[in-house]
Amino acid sequence: EQKTDFKVAWSIYVGWMPWGYAADHGIVKKWADKYGIKIEVTQFNDYVESMNQYTAGAFDAVTLTNMDGLSIPAAGGVDTTAVIVGDFSNGNDAVILKDKASLADIKGQNVNLVEFSVSHYLLARALESIKLTERDVKVVNTSDADMVAAYKTADVTAVVTWNPLVSTILEEPTAKKVFDSSQVPGEIIDLMVANSGVLKDNPNFGKALAGIWYETAALLTADSADGKAAREAMGQASGTDLKGYESQLAVTKLFDKPADAVAFTASDGLPKTMDLVRNFLFEKGLLGNGAPSADVIGIEMPNGKILGDSGNVKLRFTETYMKAAADGSL
Amino acid sequence: MRWINTRPSRGAQLALTLLPFVLLIVAYTVGSAARLAENANDKLLPGFAGFADAIDRFAFVADPRTGQYLLWSDTGASLIRLFAGLGISTITALVIGMLIGMLPYLRALLSPFVAVISMVPPLALLPILFIAMGLGEASKIALIVIGVAPTMIRDLALKALELPREQIVKAETLGGSSWQIGLRVVLPQILPRLITCLRLQLGPAWLFLIAAEAISSDSGLGYRIFLVRRYLSMDIIFPYVVWITLLAVIMNYILDRIRIAVFPWSELEKQA
């Protein structure tokens, strides 16, 4: 159905801070006005809750990772489309050992991480890279908010987590980064997704989102005083300062130019990544109870190819809106 | 007749008692059906079949990975923490509360301190707690103790202070020393209150337990709830919440029975 009021949720993370900045500085309103709609942007402290709210239908769009997009809204039956591929983690997520310098030392340790999150996925990929499996370690679920404090306790020797926690933990002299997401580039992707049904009926909403994103992203990467001010503001909003924020940005591959994003989305890498991700999720039983195989949920690629069950497509990648931005036709 | 003088019959009483529970279930059923009609995979308000399935999986089918029946192992893990936390709180509260109530010097020393401490929001100090106690069971139990003990101490100290001065004087004229008066006069009289106090703290204790388990754990009812919250698996969360509530209601009831059985005079006093 056609509507004019839309609700967007975002949570505090380096690659998503532009949403808050855009809301604070009138960029959201500017683009919404342009398309004659209203967009309400809500900030979450708690990432999981923002996804839950989206899945339950309280929001039309939300920021999340490709993996969570598949396992939460898509597996929950909410047909979801990735409107914007904002960035991928290029070192933002890391495996950190205490007093040990090599990944192989992780064997037999307790590993503290947020279970079933991208950290868990990163751990699986890291273990795979040295021919270990999850059976060789013991996973202990630990809330992200307390990861830094957890690392400081004596009995915690291995953690997998993301920024800003990674950089805070690495300030400890004992902390050694032994694996990070730059070793699996392009696999942990941060998206702005929207409800496919809403998007289909209201393509202007998608366009507005794209407009907001690329205007703000350009500011974010600008080497100007305005850009610096924007980065400083985003840093502060995420609880750190300019320096801290810039160091987080450095390990984020941000698609500030729409053309780059289009290229990445259309590349062969994405289906491969999604295949890895869905298999990981299937093994963990996260594609729904009693899912017979990793194929239960269909994932549509920009070129129309479908990964998995084509009768049950719930996650769609599209370049439509990014391309519109690239073409300047917003 | 005035409303305040109208009384329901036995049958009406029972019906009235059940009514809100039934209404809740009906409201849930309707809401759930409506959402499921819209999206058959909706996770927020699963149907009762979904619950039955989840309960079956968690309570009666062994987890393939660990070989445990998750609901029971979670319950076991949580209850051990809860009992340890409440046990330590109870003993601390009993000893310190009684001393504060009895000894003016200790009262001056600790009473205002405990009052201030009881106002500190414990969840905000978790990092310190972790670093001091590690991430294991100790810190979870400690969180319960920190959350629950100050209130219990204050309550018991008050209770000990409220004992009529005449009783203490009388005990002195019977030759009682401070120790003896504590042991034979004050202690037995605050024990029933301790149980009541414990009952009142069951709710907060569960709350802190769940908060602690949410932060770092690999089993426990709170752990499971927060883990599956990531997938909005309300089909698991609801039964777990109902189960926790049931456990709390049962404990509450048992504790009161214990008080009446062990301290019959405390019930007599109340009726008098």
Add this chain to the structure above:
Amino acid sequence: MRWINTRPSRGAQLALTLLPFVLLIVAYTVGSAARLAENANDKLLPGFAGFADAIDRFAFVADPRTGQYLLWSDTGASLIRLFAGLGISTITALVIGMLIGMLPYLRALLSPFVAVISMVPPLALLPILFIAMGLGEASKIALIVIGVAPTMIRDLALKALELPREQIVKAETLGGSSWQIGLRVVLPQILPRLITCLRLQLGPAWLFLIAAEAISSDSGLGYRIFLVRRYLSMDIIFPYVVWITLLAVIMNYILDRIRIAVFPWSELEKQA
């Protein structure tokens, strides 16, 4: 002389009261110095200079992003939520508690239901709450109400029930209707208890407020604590915790003063 009969002098009393606070500060200072000596960048136990700096930044320097003084805007946001939540709880508890206490039909209907509801861990139901109430202020206030009101309702219902039957009968012989008895006999007598009850619920109310702010918010004391917790910025967390504690202690004190001023008879009764 028996220990129970020894009493500190005025001066000793004051010294004893201050002692634990002083000890705490000294212990902190020592611990902090030790950690800082080992690692000058240690964040867990910052020195007092660190606190002064953080307090200065948050309380006296406007945030460049929003132009607000963060400590004060956070305090304002939190207090509004807290007062709204406690206000709604208080009124709900007063009305429902009084009705449960007075009317046998309503008691049969609601008393067991409220007792069970008070045992439900509210934190586990957060997702439902947020979806039902949206993410604005409403859901934060609702969490406080859900966490705090059932206990208050039970307490007030009990208090209304405890009024000697003789008083109600007397009021009836004075020609009072149910409404009049509620208004002139029951209500004024449970109001002081309401205040006491409110004081007891201050701690839990702060807890729920902080939990709600931790999830979705863009200001508030709990929000700030959780935001900076990722960086383990104890130099901000500690002052915020102390500030919350201070606010709670002050509210507690003021509420008691109000009770004594508005209901002098309740204090007379206590002393009698």
Add this chain to the structure above:
Amino acid sequence: MSELVIEKVWKEYGDQIVLEDVSLTVASRAFVALVGPSGCGKSTFLRMLLGQERPTRGTILLDGQALPQEPGPDRGVVFQRYSVFPHLTVLGNVLLGRELSASRYKAKLFGTARRNAIDEARRLIAEVGLSGAEGKYPAQLSGGMQQRLALAQALIMKPKVLLLDEPFGALDPGIRAEIHTLMKRLWHETQMTVVMVTHDMREAFTLATRVVAFERKRDRPEEKERYGATITKDISIWPPRLAGAPSVFSPDRDGPVISLGLRRDDPASSPSGEKP
């Protein structure tokens, strides 16, 4: 007119029979003292007169009408304790009856109505000897003052029937004597029928026009539950006391209390009382 007729009244609590076959006619303006051992059902009987409880069998008539099934303003009451409202001052306590009767929704009086009610309340307060204490709360009064206040509070309603349940049991003898004098005066001056439960024989015979005793006829432990109490004695005081007419024969025994001094009270006198 305020005649009470109790006809073949039984009261049972579950299996326990408390009162059995009680019949009694209390004449208008009588002063009946109800005595009997503890637990025999005196208070239960009074609660039935009050309308707080209903007889299991039998009827109670007030002026020929069946008694309303709940307490109302035609029957006043003073209990041993809890008869005054702790949150109201002395004046507020006495005023309450007027306010409840006159103001249906606010239960408060304003303006002239209030001033008139206050005047009346003050007169009553003065009559029970509480002048000067109008602004005090019950917790600031002694037990005797509280009971006098409870009396004033009941009297402002001008009840047809005044029911007293051991109203003076908790008082010191000195104060009790004072209140007795007051009671007698009030009974003479107002138009009410009084039924008073007491444990104190002496009080019963000092005040009443008629003393009614309840007793269980069979009181062995195993029979206790199966047999209720009933009226075993019904004594009219002689020479008869009449409301409004001072007795010429028997001087008021509760004269002014003697002050402390060398005079001792008569050693030959012996206190009377029913062992409860």
Add this chain to the structure above:
Amino acid sequence: MSELVIEKVWKEYGDQIVLEDVSLTVASRAFVALVGPSGCGKSTFLRMLLGQERPTRGTILLDGQALPQEPGPDRGVVFQRYSVFPHLTVLGNVLLGRELSASRYKAKLFGTARRNAIDEARRLIAEVGLSGAEGKYPAQLSGGMQQRLALAQALIMKPKVLLLDEPFGALDPGIRAEIHTLMKRLWHETQMTVVMVTHDMREAFTLATRVVAFERKRDRPEEKERYGATITKDISIWPPRLAGAPSVFSPDRDGPVISLGLRRDDPASSPSGEKP
């Protein structure tokens, strides 16, 4: 021997002078009744004898020794309320004194010692007329039974001095008469000096060998704080009562209470009492 000598005792609370210049010598085995208006400091005086409070000035000697500064087993006490322990049965309450004296750390007796103590306690319980109620808790006893229990509890310590603070004020007259008889018997039989505070003149003159009255000499409101009470009357009962020797002149006034019947108590008798 248990002679109490009170010498020039003053007691002040802050600015308020409660007692001023009280001197009194209580002979061994005397039974002193302390009377006086409410608030004049009777309880305060008793608390000083008990050692619970200290005089601001002056000294109190017991058998020539300065009184210990806290209550101890040589001085027993019965208060008006709260004198028994609600969590102990009747037997437990009476036993407690023995247990506290005999077992320093456990405060419990076992084996033979316990059996002996129980025998003694049972004897005392029987003496105060509570046989059969040994297993009951205070909440199951009437007020009179509780006070008798408190007496037994105090007596098991064989105190030199027994202090009573309005012990029978809350009781019904019938029960009170019974306890008076008991009190007299116990005083005759045991070796103690008794000091009893009472409001009831009649009680004072019935029981005591000597009645001491406290009063403020100046009692105008503005002087109340500045002047304390002191002894204004000190009456020895005539014919003298002697512990252990039944008085030949004055028969016990508190004989068995009369049972309910036609006999009325003497209308000429008048209650005596100090207006409090």
